[in-house]
Amino acid sequence: MPSLLPSLLIDRRDLDFQLYDVLRVQDLTARDRFAEHSRETFDASIDTALRLAERYFAPHNRKSDLEEPRFDGSRVHVTPEVREALDAFSKAGMMAAGQDFELGGMQLPHTVALAGFGLFKAANMATASYPMLTMAAANLILAHGSEEQKARYVPNMLAGRWIGTMALTEPHAGSSLADIRTTAEPAGDGTWRLTGNKIFISGGDHDLSENIVHMVLGRVRGAPAGIRGISLFLVPKFLVEPDGSLGRRNDVALAGLIHKMGWRGTTSTMLNFGEGEGAVAWLVGEPSQGLSYMFHMMNEARIAVGLGAVMLGYTGYLHALDYARSRPQGRPAGAKDPSTPQRPIIEHADVRRMLLAQKAYVEGGLALCLYAARLVDERRTAADEGARREAGLLLDILTPLVKAWPAQYCLEANDLAIQVHGGYGYTREYPVEQFYRDNRLNPIHEGTNGIQALDLLGRKVTMEGGAAFRLLAREIRAAIDRAASGEAAGHAADLARTWDLIERVTSTLAAGPSDRALANASLYLDLVGHAVVAWMWLRQAVAVREHPDAAFRSGKLQACRYFFHYELPRARAHAEVLLSLDPTLLDMRPDWF
Template sequence: MSTIVDRHNLDFLLFDMFDLEKAHASGPFEGQDRELISQLLDTAQRIAEAEYLPTAASLDAVPPTFENGKAVMPAYVGRALKAYSDAGLSAQSFPVEFGGLGISHTVSMTVNGMFSAANIAIANYFLLTAAAARLLLAFGTEEQKSRYASHMIAGRWMGTMCLSEPQAGSSLADITTRADPAGDDAYHLRGTKIWISSGGHSMSENIVHLVLARLPDAPAGVKGISLFLVPQKRLNEAGEPGEDNNVTLIGLAHKMGQRGTTNCQLNFGEDGPSVGYLVGKPNQGLHAMFHMMNEARIGVGHVATMSGLVGYLYSLQYATQRLQGRRIGQKDPASPQIPLIEHVDIRRMLLAQKAAVEGALALCTYCALLVDEQKRAEEADQADLALLLEVLTPIVKSWPSEHCLEANKWAMQILGGAGYTSDHPLERLYRDNRLNHIYEGTYGIQGIDLLGRKVRLAEGRGLDLLLERIDATIAEAAHIPALSSHAAWLAEAVGWVKEATSAALAEPDLERSLANATLYLDATGTVVIGWLWLWQAIVAVRMEEGGAASKAFYEAKRAACDYFFRYQLPRAQIDLGLVKTLDDTCLATTPEQLRVA
């Protein structure tokens, strides 16, 4: 049994539930059939288990150090990354014309999930690089694509995103990094960026920093932000990395988790000019950067899911093998002990993990499919697909970050005191996963994004599209006797979402309208996961009726669906009720009341 992947569940999602072979029968991903996908997954699993997994604990215990202005990395990190790029995986989801393999985003995300599960601290380096390279393909000049993005796709160079500053944090309107024209389409950047993941190292020939900064005549606020490409090393006439570009590593942050991924403070222009190049149009940098961030937000949700999955698989294996105690009512100390999994409360915690992790994985996979659908859809349908993904993006980033972290908690609990020691990976997984609440926008920011912006776009078209798809699944399940009651519960939950949304959008006081946006985000996410569990249960019933093997697998799917509907879905009613009534408990509490005298 692998501790980083459940291949049976992946096959169920990709081929039984989402019918990926049919989706790949024509269009840009034609020919990417089940055999090819399985071969890719086999390769990824082999490399992840051989090169990434064995060093996860040691990298956490001895993370990179800051020495003589550089981040010093253990040699095995570079070897693992080289194994990944040598297998062509850094190029997997990019267009063939740029040196990529043309693999669908759905398959690529699934492949990368194994590396995230095995050792997220190492996997982060190429996950961020891929997002940066895609941004350049979308907004960069032809020269930027050929001179920079192509090397990132090949795995020779890496990339970062540089947004936050010491005085601004998440408030990008307050950034002060400046970009002054220097002739020949170049700019000199000066400023400080913090929380920069994957910078400061020497594991690649070059690092391409994507930096938000202001032009001298830029308007105030977010409307005056531009995006610049700033290489760690300038390129010579042959296009090879040459002299240093004065991007100075000031220090490394010491994080509670994902400790092997460098987290840097970088100074631009401190020891001389940091030469950069405008990406996209002036003062439209935030629009371009969000192209990268939205992909990264789906990625963060997937990373959180994979951390939850590893915890689930490990605790399941432990519960199956560990003998402890006896059944209730069996008091004879001479009788044999039973495996932990025989205890009902252990099964409750395993079901809680399974419901969260497999529900979240279905959500991440569905969002990746929407990315691919936009590439093969008719132009008239692309706008709707984009709106649907806009609504789901804050949910896919946030729901797994909350509930798969909770799954890690249950995994630790199953091991008892042992779960909280470094002898087992669970306490590390919990620490790693806790960061996903923060990465690519905090939970609160995502709530405001969903209720304050996404559900209001195009007069609510995105939310309507989502609810239409949920209604279609409800209608199908209503005719299946084993699932008809679940269909009725989900229909009721959709009503909770509609009522809460209408009440919040009708409130003219925006601050009061958004006072419970985080509750709205989490509860709406729970309804969405309920939909995806009902969908999984429908497929499981159909597979059983069709005589498919692995009856226990499909019964487990239905059991997890039952658990989610009975234990989790009802909680959404409470939170959406607070949104619906515009509860002002938090809004009415003043800062003075919370300050300690």
């Protein structure tokens, strides 16, 4: 039975609105892959996710923050509630929500599966990261592994018995994956022996599962330097016997636990591969294709990171809203009589500013991430090849924004949630400070926001002769046209002006020297990101017209107004620097600091 209290993980009215009114995911049921689904089965999957997230994930969120995983010299101990949560998650089939029926999956559209998974992130980011990594590793094996690898590993992973990791970063090679040194030599029997040190491996060791399946980037000895020489290996913690039982422990040693600002319930590890005879490894797919396999998966991983940032921002917003409605403090200007009772702080304009900003960030960010997920569904299942291609192109150009914009602005939402709580928000007796700390990782991992900016301006905008950028422009202008009459007409005109500016900026940058253009890539990302989220708000303003709930409708329109009046002008202010190809950053010399 659902709780009678409104959830503090999501505003369900909003999620339903985004899925069914804005994105019309119910239309997907007309496609073969989703023919057995209906709005009812979608709703049921979301209901289940919400129930499990509230029952098994949220209650130990603070506990795993306070009681970090610890290494006793032989084992890494994790709060037992994490295992219970993973069991409940796997038993309900959530690990395979988007997978084929034949793999035991629910074959849900990616949009619906991701929306459901977001609820676990909102409830407990640290615990949710174990299934997230497992699903990502399983997808890599499914996409590029041999039949034997699929049969041996994937069913155990989708059942939640074995947990996956992504072992990319090395101590000297984070943003610069081209420099990784982990090396593999053939053992002569079809397997490889891997040697190298990895760092920041989430879930790299723990007592949560019988086995751990590491997906490791390394180079075949003698492979060329740089990204072209990187291969993908599968390295299990325990070797798997032909009958599927677990054999001896592989040569993968925990070199240490890393202690983070937040996200503390997820073990973060340094791992040494091959301190002894070499870690037994299996090549996944072709040699030297490792990074392209990873990047193949990266679009979806980056949507997942963006959505994680959104969901932490979203639950923080709902907590701040709840607090602002119930906390009496002060009186409105003009009614200062101290003998009258204090009023809920939501009545103060500045508190409303902070709540509206949060609402604009998290609902705008949610719209963006789900739009991207919808593109994944289009790319996979649209009937028409042209539509699939266009969806892929749009997804390519949007991915850096989907990752970076929520990571910045939904983190900002968490900051505002603390501020709404005042002194209480700064204490660990309230949850919002943890949301902030957990969210602070998102602008860093899966490619820092600075890397996303270079990806957007240096690669995506110009890819295929600018085809992705033109497609994005077409979609935005179509939304502007659809909003050109009615309540949002002013915003539509505003976005049209902003997009004209962006086109001017983009061609100026393209015509300028690339070092001067790229130096300001972060500002470009912020400008385009805000315009894209403004587009998401415009889409919502149009879709909400027919909504039966008048208060919901007014709230959407007011948050849209907030975004256009208060946010967009600040992003447009970057245009001066961009149009002048301002060399201030480029000219600064290290010894001048």
